[in-house]
Amino acid sequence: MNVAARGFSLAMRAVGRVSALLPDGRHDPLSGRPGEIGRDIARLDGPAKVSGGIRYTADRVPARLAYAVTVPSSIAKGRITAVDSSRALAAPGVVLVMTHENAPPMKPTGAYSTLRSPVAAAAMTLPIMNTDRVFWHGQPVAVVVAETQEQAEHAARLVEVSYAAEPAVVTMSDEAAHTPAHSVLEESKTVVGAPHAALADAAVVVRGVYTTPPEHHNALELHATVAAWDGDDLTVHDTSQYPYGVKEMLAKKFGLPPERVHVLAPYIGGGFGGKTTAWPHVALTVAAAGLAGRPVKLVLSRAHTFHMTGGRAPTRSRVTLAADTGGRLTAIVHDALSTCTTDEFAEAAIVPSRHLYATPNLAVHQRVARVDRIQNAFFRGPGVTPGSFALESAMDELACRLGLDPLELRLRNEPARDPVSGRRFTSRHLREAYRLGAEAFRWDERSPAPRATRDGHWLVGQGMAAAINPDAVLVAAVRLRLHADGTVTIHSSTNELGAGTSTAQTQAAAQRLGVPMDRIRFLQGDSDVARTRIPGASAATTTLASAIWNARDRLVRELLTLAKGTDSPLAGRRPDEVETRDEGIFTTGGRGETYWRILERAGREHVEVTGRSAVPYQTVKRGTSTYGAHFAEVRVDEDTGEVRVSRWVGAFDGGRIVSPRQAASQMRGGIIQGIGMALMEETLLDERSGRIVNAGLADYHIPTHADVPDIEVRFVDVPDPQTPLGAKGIGELGIVGVAAAIANAIHHATGTRVRDLPITADKLLQHDGRLGVR
Amino acid sequence: MSGHIPVRLHVNGQAHDLSLDPRVTLLDCLREHLGLTGTKKGCDQGACGACTVLADGERINSCLTPAVQCDGMEIVTIEAMANDELGTRVQDAFLAHDGLQCGYCTSGQICSVVAMLAEHRAGRPSAVTEDLTGPAPLTDVEIRERMAGNLCRCGAYNGIVAAIREVTRT
Numbered sequence: 034m035n036v037a038a039r040g041f042s043l044a045m046r047a048v049g050r051v052s053a054l055l056p057d058g059r060h061d062p063l064s065g066r067p068g069e070i071g072r073d074i075a076r077l078d079g080p081a082k083v084s085g086g087i088r089y090t091a092d093r094v095p096a097r098l099a100y101a102v103t104v105p106s107s108i109a110k111g112r113i114t115a116v117d118s119s120r121a122l123a124a125p126g127v128v129l130v131m132t133h134e135n136a137p138p139m140k141p142t143g144a145y146s147t148l149r150s151p152v153a154a155a156a157m158t159l160p161i162m163n164t165d166r167v168f169w170h171g172q173p174v175a176v177v178v179a180e181t182q183e184q185a186e187h188a189a190r191l192v193e194v195s196y197a198a199e200p201a202v203v204t205m206s207d208e209a210a211h212t213p214a215h216s217v218l219e220e221s222k223t224v225v226g227a228p229h230a231a232l233a234d235a236a237v238v239v240r241g242v243y244t245t246p247p248e249h250h251n252a253l254e255l256h257a258t259v260a261a262w263d264g265d266d267l268t269v270h271d272t273s274q275y276p277y278g279v280k281e282m283l284a285k286k287f288g289l290p291p292e293r294v295h296v297l298a299p300y301i302g303g304g305f306g307g308k309t310t311a312w313p314h315v316a317l318t319v320a321a322a323g324l325a326g327r328p329v330k331l332v333l334s335r336a337h338t339f340h341m342t343g344g345r346a347p348t349r350s351r352v353t354l355a356a357d358t359g360g361r362l363t364a365i366v367h368d369a370l371s372t373c374t375t376d377e378f379a380e381a382a383i384v385p386s387r388h389l390y391a392t393p394n395l396a397v398h399q400r401v402a403r404v405d406r407i408q409n410a411f412f413r414g415p416g417v418t419p420g421s422f423a424l425e426s427a428m429d430e431l432a433c434r435l436g437l438d439p440l441e442l443r444l445r446n447e448p449a450r451d452p453v454s455g456r457r458f459t460s461r462h463l464r465e466a467y468r469l470g471a472e473a474f475r476w477d478e479r480s481p482a483p484r485a486t487r488d489g490h491w492l493v494g495q496g497m498a499a500a501i502n503p504d505a506v507l508v509a510a511v512r513l514r515l516h517a518d519g520t521v522t523i524h525s526s527t528n529e530l531g532a533g534t535s536t537a538q539t540q541a542a543a544q545r546l547g548v549p550m551d552r553i554r555f556l557q558g559d560s561d562v563a564r565t566r567i568p569g570a571s572a573a574t575t576t577l578a579s580a581i582w583n584a585r586d587r588l589v590r591e592l593l594t595l596a597k598g599t600d601s602p603l604a605g606r607r608p609d610e611v612e613t614r615d616e617g618i619f620t621t622g623g624r625g626e627t628y629w630r631i632l633e634r635a636g637r638e639h640v641e642v643t644g645r646s647a648v649p650y651q652t653v654k655r656g657t658s659t660y661g662a663h664f665a666e667v668r669v670d671e672d673t674g675e676v677r678v679s680r681w682v683g684a685f686d687g688g689r690i691v692s693p694r695q696a697a698s699q700m701r702g703g704i705i706q707g708i709g710m711a712l713m714e715e716t717l718l719d720e721r722s723g724r725i726v727n728a729g730l731a732d733y734h735i736p737t738h739a740d741v742p743d744i745e746v747r748f749v750d751v752p753d754p755q756t757p758l759g760a761k762g763i764g765e766l767g768i769v770g771v772a773a774a775i776a777n778a779i780h781h782a783t784g785t786r787v788r789d790l791p792i793t794a795d796k797l798l799q800h801d802g803r804l805g806v807r
Numbered sequence: 808m809s810g811h812i813p814v815r816l817h818v819n820g821q822a823h824d825l826s827l828d829p830r831v832t833l834l835d836c837l838r839e840h841l842g843l844t845g846t847k848k849g850c851d852q853g854a855c856g857a858c859t860v861l862a863d864g865e866r867i868n869s870c871l872t873p874a875v876q877c878d879g880m881e882i883v884t885i886e887a888m889a890n891d892e893l894g895t896r897v898q899d900a901f902l903a904h905d906g907l908q909c910g911y912c913t914s915g916q917i918c919s920v921v922a923m924l925a926e927h928r929a930g931r932p933s934a935v936t937e938d939l940t941g942p943a944p945l946t947d948v949e950i951r952e953r954m955a956g957n958l959c960r961c962g963a964y965n966g967i968v969a970a971i972r973e974v975t976r977t
Binding site for chain 2: 075076078079080081082083084085086087088089091092094181182183184187250251252253254255300301302303305332334335529530531532533694695697698699701702703704705706729730731735736737738739741743744
């Protein structure tokens with residue numbers, strides 16, 4: 034099978050397992066049409082959020098609640114030889130201590146990240162607390178339940194665990210590496226043309242090794258679970274990005290019919306991928322609530338979010354680029370290494386190198402090395418985010434070598450078709466993003482030579498980088514109910530992470546149905562609604578829009594059936610003869626009536642339909658991505674090596690923008706996380722023990738107000754002809770390429786290239802003989 | 808209960824006579840004992856600012872403050888901001904400038920803004936104030952420095968700064 038066909042078959046397998054296909058040629062009639070979609074409005078849940086009125090998971094305090102605290106392992110690998118809970122049990126207020134000796138059996142589940150078992154949301158397949166084995170440093174080995182949080186925290190320190198430690202591998206090495214079965218839904222190894230021959234013949238070759246460290250999501254909301262059993266019914270409030278997945282996972286683990294498990298997660302305090310999968314504490318809280326016979330709340334401490342939830346795996350990329358003297362790429366070679374656990378999820382840094390630039394010769398190879406650490410997780414732009422640091426730094430190095438403007442180099446290598454599959458794009462407006470961004474940034478005023486601009490003791494430089502992120506429509510169902518009182522409710526099991534999903538969907542539904550926004554209520558985060566598999570992947574906007582589109586079609590059929598044989602002007606009309614607008618159904622000739630009139634005549638209080646998403650055939654056949662361009666200015670202190678980001682413009686092709694204010698905030702959020710990645714974020718390990726040594730926000734630094742300049746965001750805002758609403762998912766795109774834009778700007782400011790993130794002052798001083806010696 | 812300490816807290820204008828385990832932080836007291844869950848726990852170590860409340864008008868990290876230490880103090884939380892003229896203007900400005908995404912840090916940010924503006928009005932300098940002899944204008948650099956104790960992982964900083972600019976202009 035050729036490369037394109039093999040990639041297509043992988044994608045089809047993933048889609049076919051989970052969803053229906055939207056037939057070719059069926060385009061969304063709303064795409065590009067003016068109305069509520071694209072209107073600049075404030076987020077609808079804003080008033081509740083600014084008054085502290087939103088209830089997040091940990092805000093739940095059910096009657097008879099007990100509090101749980103986890104005990105982390107103090108070795109990275111080995112066996113628990115003994116647990117002495119006697120002192121903990123004797124402490125005031127302690128209800129129970131759960132260990133592997135008394136925990137109820139929890140059936141193993143597939144780990145979501147492997148994609149072997151997409152029904153399971155468990156983060157890992159390991160039998161945590163049903164085994165005496167220890168798999169990583171910080172693994173929960175006991176759960177203490179007490180009457181109060183303070184009592185539980187105290188008693189957790191009294192649990193004495195003895196271990197037989199075994200040698201553990203906690204750092205990435207080539208010796209332990211293998212090629213994973215797939216890399217973010219694509220192949221792990223691809224060769225096009227004859228890349229190594231092309232390298233030998235090339236006019237210009239640049240080579241670099243680029244590394245990114247382990248990182249943690251650090252959503253401000255701590256992971257929390259509140260579990261309550263009522264007979265065989267289990268109700269769980271959980272900080273999950275994927276409530277339906279948690280429901281399926283818990284049903285399987287505890288041998289319950291899924292309909293007895295109710296997972297509620299309407300509002301999440303940030304996720305960024307870290308709450309996509311359910312980490313072990315979720316099932317452990319449920320087990321503890323069962324043992325205690327009362328509701329139990331477990332809120333991971335900030336330190337425990339580092340120990341007991343996974344982050345982004347470290348990556349090392351060897352990138353070689355070859356070009357002719359005109360700056361046209363003749364080869365891209367990208368070998369990447371990352372870490373994984375028994376659940377083989379690769380942080381596939383090779384992904385952007387497959388899709389960003391035209392090249393006749395290409396070789397990418399992703400490998401992973403198994404480590405004795407917590408399972409690594411999805412984190413905003415899996416693969417593309419660290420991979421773009423490597424590729425986009427290398428492109429800058431190539432531009433410097435060629436004496437070519439880095440933007441011009443990218444324009445000369447903008448492909449007309451996907452460089453690997455040869456397929457056309459559903460839409461790709463990266464050229465326009467480059468133009469918008471460069472214009473707003475005044476890129477043409479940049480002096481080409483590095484270390485040419487100084488402002489007192491600050492060296493000033495500008496850099497740029499491109500961004501790409503794959504886009505997909507996933508599986509969702511919504512329950513849409515039309516009420517006789519003139520309102521509409523839309524229920525979904527997806528939830529609001531802060532992206533503005535509920536606002537965007539209300540805008541889209543208002544235009545789809547022709548009903549004013551203030552009469553639509555979007556209710557979310559209830560796993561009982563219907564099968565919905567949107568664990569993240571920037572897919573909520575288009576997937577939910579697809580499901581609501583389908584619900585609208587079903588609603589029209591229902592209402593026309595009600596109108597049949599009556600005096601309604603719609604009697605005998607077919608669905609393809611009518612449109613939905615002005616709170617009702619009308620023929621193109623203008624005959625029709627309101628929804629409410631149809632319900633009234635039929636004597637109905639409401640009509641309810643379920644709509645399901647469908648994947649547009651062309652988005653699978655061709656592949657759909659989002660694109661962007663970052664333009665950054667930095668100031669580097671000549672004496673201390675301190676880096677300040679002083680100016681930023683990001684321009685993006687995310688298809689049609691549904692809710693502009695929220696969309697711009699999303700992009701800024703990604704850029705700011707990228708600033709953190711570039712300059713400060715790193716989960717530091719004690720390499721002897723596997724212990725995370727900076728497990729807290731005082732030591733793991735994320736950007737704060739003082740680190741962030743005004744960020745200008747531009748959108749191309751052209752509909753993709755193949756996607757629902759013409760939109761594409763933009764949740765992850767903002768972070769991609771940011772670290773490279775900063776590294777490139779630092780090079781322009783100082784003449785020094787740092788290829789190892791984060792770019793801290795010590796690295797700059799070490800690499801740059803002129804910094805810090807004035 | 809043995810070891811518990813009696814304490815009188817004035818929260819949002821209402822007096823509460825409580826008997827508390829001395830380990831209970833003001834944050835957990837508000838959330839778990841008084842049902843005021845608008846104040847959030849983001850780190851429990853004073854590093855993120857999500858738990859910011861006003862105590863006798865000063866912004867504090869309620870996670871670092873034992874509740875029994877607040878005996879007799881006037882505590883103001885996000886739940887009371889709508890009763891405050893400045894608080895309401897800050898809330899409205901956050902909405903207009905999209906100074907929030909997930910909303911989890913928002914309560915702390917808003918309480919922090921209200922106290923920060925009072926600190927500035929009182930002429931207190933920040934780490935970036937260059938001229939310590941007179942009132943410093945509330946520039947963007949000053950705002951960003953003075954708000955640096957409130958983290959937002961979603962990255963709503965631009966909107967928050969814009970909201971503060973608007974409030975100080977009016």
